[in-house]
Every structure is written in structure tokens, then in C-alpha cells.
Amino acid sequence: MSTADTADTGSAVVLDGTGLARSIRERVAAGAAELIGVGVAPRLAVVVATDDEGAGWYVRSLSGAARRVGIACDVVELGADADPETIRHTLLRLSGDDTVHGIILQTPLPDGVRVEDLAADIAAEKDVDGANPLSAGRLAAGLPAYPPATAAAVLDLLDHHGIALAGRSAVVVGRSLVVGKPTAQLLLQRDATVSICHRHTKDLAQHTREADVLVVAVGRIGLVRAEHVAPGAIVVDVGTNTAPDGSLAGDVDGGVAAVAGGLTPVPGGVGPVTTALLLEHTVRSARSHG
């Protein structure tokens, strides 16, 4: 279990994401500066059709992070009552705009509008958050594609902390299109034996206790508790829930730290790495197509 072996004493190693995020941002800033030097200004466009507070906070944070590494960030506000055709038209326009290198369709979307129906209109080479079904298919086929940044962040965090995956049992709780399914794909590519649990899973604890590496991405505070985790297991908490006191809380209960070998914190785990990877994908796209 490499670096996390030290944690079998009963108190989980904190698998911090802020240091990794910082080093990714430094690399991105250097890459952006290089591009700007040759006349290509990396640019990310975020299409927003919601007045959800959490989404607003996230978009401001992302656009600030982009600016700080030298990536221009256009927030395209369409309003919470935008119709699908307006969103589609905007995505097509940005896809055809040579000055835009990355496109993100922010969720939530207006009622009845599904991201998977619209994301096909994000040009695959600008689909830096892997939302286009073509990106998902290329990912499954092992062809070049941007994976959803959150899924990529889970893998990068595990790698950064030296967690081996080949031949080990990885269990993903949650089967969303943006996290659970692509994370399972990436773990499978890395030769883990992968199980996917969800709301219909009977006896969740029985399944999760088999995990050497447990990834929890459901969106429910405290869903995974100590009794769900095998001693020494590595636990990645993808949850970003708002606790009753307004603070950010993951899906994993604090008691898990006493059992797990390693645990990603919330905040400061998967979140900052996700943001940094969105920026990295944008610079990569600018380098390839700028």
C-alpha cells in the first residue's frame, strides 16, 4: 500500500489535494505563459444557465483560478430560464470560435434540460470537462479524450500519494455520468478490479468493505461510516455537500479516519485538484488547437 502503509496504526493519513493542485497550477501557469509568448491566449468559456448559489460560487472560484494562472475565462450567463435551443446555440458558437479552447456547461441546468442532451454540441477537442458523450465513449475505448475533471482528479490524487491500483479491489459508490461512471472507467484502465455500487445496492457495507480503494461520490453527508470501510483501506471522498452550519462536508463520516489507511479531506482533497485539472485541460487544448 506504499506511502499509506504508515497509516495502519488506526489514524488515516490525510491524502491532501492542495499541494498537488498547487503543483498542477504552477505547471499550467508556465504552459499558459509559454502559449501567450507565441501569441496564443488560452481561453476557457463557462456557460451558466442557473441562479443556483453553489454553482455561482463555483464559477467565480474557477474563473478566479483561471485568471491567476493566465487563462482568460468568459462566463456566459444565459439566465435560469434559458431554453435548450439558446444553450445549444451558445455551445455551437463557442465550439466554432477559434479563440476559445475550453468549454464547460455548468450544472444545474433549467428544469427538464439534461447536460447529456446538450453536451454533444461541445466540440470534442474543447470538451475539457468530458461532458460530450463522444468523450465518454472515447475514454471507454482507450482513445484520447478529456475525462471529466473530477474523475481525473481522483486518479491524480491516488497517484500523487503513491496508491497502487493494478490488481487491487476498487469500489466506486455512485454511478453518475460526471463522477461515478468515468472514475470506474479510469480505475479499470489502471487494471483495478472495479465494482460500482449505488442506491439499489443491497448491503452496501458488505461491498465497500471489500475495497482496497473506496471512492465515494453520492452527495449525501455521512453516507459512508467506519463500518463501511476495511482497516487500512484508502478512501476518496468526492462529496461536496453543504452542511447545516453552511460549511462544506463530504460523503464520508469523520469516524472513517480511525479505520482507513488514507482519507482525502473535504475541503482540500478532490476539489482543488479538479479545478486545477480543468485549467490544465484548457492549456492542453490551446497547445493542440490554439
Place this chain on the structure above:
Amino acid sequence: MSTADTADTGSAVVLDGTGLARSIRERVAAGAAELIGVGVAPRLAVVVATDDEGAGWYVRSLSGAARRVGIACDVVELGADADPETIRHTLLRLSGDDTVHGIILQTPLPDGVRVEDLAADIAAEKDVDGANPLSAGRLAAGLPAYPPATAAAVLDLLDHHGIALAGRSAVVVGRSLVVGKPTAQLLLQRDATVSICHRHTKDLAQHTREADVLVVAVGRIGLVRAEHVAPGAIVVDVGTNTAPDGSLAGDVDGGVAAVAGGLTPVPGGVGPVTTALLLEHTVRSARSHG
């Protein structure tokens, strides 16, 4: 465990595929006749760039089956030394041909040519064997798409024999793009808890013995034996291997029948249903786009 419950006596119920295949073919023949009546002749094109004997046998069998249900089948022989550009050009031509409703790119392909690199040139609405990465992505997103026929056949066989899936543990052995991965997607859509095992899985038997439903798609004779199977489990054998005596053999050892609750035979299980579904997808495509 519905109809298969009767099998807990120690001798597995044979989960036959030939009856199901026949009823699908009857439905397809009726559909094809209806289309022909309104002036649309359903047509399947199979692109072949191999002189592999097994592939040749399969293509002849498929084209015979197509003709018998009233579907025209064009076998486009490009030769075992066809270059990727020739194959690509052929797929694009067929994709643009309004008289063709289904396109299959037969494997194996010439050395160094990968189906996932070429299948993107099969028009998605004619991709009756779900080979285009866009089809895989749409499948994962829950959007309309043709799944690979073999994966669809596994699910249809389970449904036909009344095997419940929601909340149950399904284990897929094999992670190929054409069977393992899409079968896992389909089982997940049906609310099974899904695990995917492969050559790197440590202690395969430990994982497979957790399965209520075990799908084996590796391509190795006798890979799964009695000790891999929980008493009463349902076992689907997707293997189609040539035994030393020239006969067709699955991946599942005969001894499994003494333990499993139900077992698909080889031949006569998944195979005929797969062929029937390719024909059904072709008629569906002709109905939508003919």
C-alpha cells in the same frame, strides 16, 4: 431468482438462447416484410478485411440469417491486406448510402488497425453493433444508441429467463470494448451492483463467488470452474472458442452445471440471440431512417 429457482437442486437450468432467437427472428421477419411492403428494403452491410476462417464462417452465417428474415446483406470484402484508408473510405461511403441501414465492421482487422479507430466513421444511426465510440458514450449517458449486439443479447437472455437484476450482484469477467464493458453498462442501467474482473484481478474466484449473476466473456476454454461459482448463481457464458476437436466451446467448464442455478449453453446460448439482435437493430434502423 424467479424461473431459475427450480435449479437449486444441484443441476443448472439450461438458459437456452435458440427459442428466444427464433422469436426475435420472427418479429424481425414481420418487420422486414412490413417495410418491404412500403417500399423500404432493409439492408445490412458487413465490411470484411480478414481471411480469418472463423470470421468467414460467422459472416456467411449472419448473411444467411439476414436473407432468411428478408434483410439484404452485402458482404464487402476488402481483403486481409486492406489499409485503414480503404476501410475508412468504405465505411464513409456506406454511411452515406441511403439504401444501407446497418453497418458492421467485422473483426479481426489487419495488423495494427484497431476497430475503435475506424468505427467512428460508421454513422451512429447505422451502427447496429454499437462499435462507434459515440454509441458507447450515448449508452453510458442513457441516450438512445445501439449497444453491441452481444451485450444486448446477454441482457435479453437474462430477461427472457426471468432473472431479476435490480439490487443483485452481477460480476462480469472480461473488460473488452465489445462485450465486457458494454455488458457492465447495461447491467448497471438495470440497477445491478456491477463488478468487472479481468486478467489482473487477484483471486478471481473470491470475486466471482459473490455473483448472483456471473457473465464470462474472456475467450479462454474452461476459465470458470465450479469453484468460481456460488451455489444457485446464474452463469452466462459468452465465450466462443474452438476446442481442440474443432467444436465450439465456451469459457465455462462443464462442472459449473452442478453448482449454478442456471447456465447458458455454448453453442445455443448467447450466440444465436446476438445474431438475431443484429438483424433486429437493422430493421429498427430501416424503420427510423429508411
